[in-house]
Amino acid sequence: MQPDTNPRDAGSDDPRHSEPATAPDDIDDSLYRSDLPGPLGALDRGIARVEAVMLAFGVLAMATNTVANVVGRFGFGRSLYFSEEVNQALIVLITFAGLSYAARHGRHIRMSAILDALPHGVRKAGMVIISALTAALLLLLAWYAFTYVQTQASRGRVLPALRIPQWWIIVWVPAGFFLTGLQYALTALKNLTHDGIWLSTGTQDGYDPVPEEETRP
Secondary structure, three states: OOOOOOOOOOHHHOOOOOOOOOOOOOOOHHHOOOOOOHHHHHHHHHHHHHHHHHHHHHHHHHHHHHHHHHHHHHHOOOOOOOHHHHHHHHHHHHHHHHHHHHHHOOOOOOOOHHHHOOOHHHHHHHHHHHHHHHHHHHHHHHHHHHHHHHHHHHHOOEOOOOOOEHHHHOOHHHHHHHHHHHHHHHHHHHHHHOOOOEOOOOOEOOOOOOOHHHHOO
């Protein structure tokens, strides 16, 4: 007599039924590799490291500052007088470093219903145009933000608690716009020099057809 087995229960040895080691939405920055040619690949990897360090530092510093302020307020009856200004600076850092980080991993919101319905070649051309125009807009914003920082620096204003120049905490705005614009420019180049449709230098469009050898059990 043959044992009564359910294919769903016996899927542990079948790659079609096995669970992935990590969720599809997980991001492991240590595995990031850039296949852009020559110095562009080194530039891409360097920017990725800078983004990861900035975000990790910002989040950890904000958590530490917030916890220390709560402990001081309820444990010792005195808040950290500079806590609010530090968190303001860190919010700016995390926000604008996160712009480039999200662009690198193709995580920005896209309204692509019409584009996804078009043929492959048209979609690829559209992605090149969209990436290039987005890069141009962000680099323009970076320039305007840079001139704004220069204006604030010329006024000589300082933060009341920290007593540091006010422009120090907004310098991340032009930096974030510039890195994000550069990332979209590299995405446009990636689509021009590689097969497939790329949402970023490291993320391929999920609607692209999967090669046949990858679909075999």
